[in-house]
Amino acid sequence: MTNMRNIAKEAGVGIATVSRYINNTGYVSEEVKSKIERVIEKSNYRPNELARAIFTRNSKIIGLLVPNISNPYFNEMALIIEEFVSNLGFSIFLCNTNDDPEKERHYIDVLQGHRVAGIITVRSQCKEEYTTHDIPVISFESNISEQIITVSTDNYLGGRLAFDHLYECGCRKMVHIAGPDFSNAINDRYMGFVDAAKEKNLEVDIIQFKTDFQRKMLEANIRTLEDIESYDGIFVFNDIAAATVIRYFKLKNVNIPQQVQVVGFDNSYIGEFLYPSLTTIEQSVQEVSKILAEVLVKLIKGEAVEQRKISIIPKLIQRETTKTFEKLN
Ligand code: XLF
Known part of the structure; x- marks a missing residue:
């Protein structure tokens, strides 16, 4: 049966070299590569897709x-x-x-x-x-x-669209719930929102969440937002976080959009299922x-x-x- 040991033996190289070649974990000279490839070519051991991929260096x-x-x-x-x-x-x-x-x-x-x-x-x-x-x-x-x-x-433009819409809908005390700051996309949404507010001479508040990937973590973040109902407009950095904000308002008997208006980002399918359904910035x-x-x-x-x-x-x-x-x- 063909295995790494046999390939190494036949190619006249060490097992570690064959392993480096197969796992792509380090340098193997072109000359040694072609020796190994020739041995692999000659062998007709093709037990499964992974092995085929390893041997041909090309999976689907x-x-x-x-x-x-x-x-x-x-x-x-x-x-x-x-x-x-x-x-x-x-x-x-x-x-x-x-x-x-x-x-x-x-x-x-x-x-x-x-x-x-x-x-x-x-x-x-x-x-x-x-x-x-x-x-x-x-x-x-x-x-x-x-x-x-x-x-x-164009996340910057998206942030601007969110601000302009809330402004046109009458909001004057706004907050942006931003996501984790390692993401360019999230930071650009934030910058777009803040710059559009500056152009209207309006100060906006910012709250930063550390995560968006788990509902439980989002809910924990949202429970810390004590005065959130003092705002009349909220731009949330994505739809799943906006969904959690909406649910939180429901529990607090805050009416959307009468008391607070909310804009999300994504236009993921969840927005249509929410009650009230979510206004959002689409990134198709x-x-x-x-x-x-x-x-x-x-x-x-x-x-x-x-x-x-x-x-x-x-x-x-x-x-x-x-x-x-x-x-x-
Ligand atoms: O990374 C951003 C934040 O969340 C991404 O585009 C998303 O909007 C997806 O929900």
């Missing part, structure tokens, strides 16, 4: 790293990407990083070990880990390196997911992609958590 698996699949935006994204790539013969290897760089690093290693054909990484906190191997990578939101293509919404999950999948497949096929930054234009989706203009008059 795409690694998808998301902060946490329990966020509706990310679970919809995973569904759309999976559908798109499966039509092209690829399967998805889904990893939840929990916004933990250690966990993300671990998954990058696992994906390398599985010889994935490409990686889609969402809100990544790692950098060199993506540049020290030759697997094609595309990033949503995080700028990893000059070489790696980033897709992101269809558009984002399709671009991520399409561009990655191009990179896997070795096709050139010129654009390094791909920007999605956000748009206001008005529902029931903000007053309609008729109600204002």
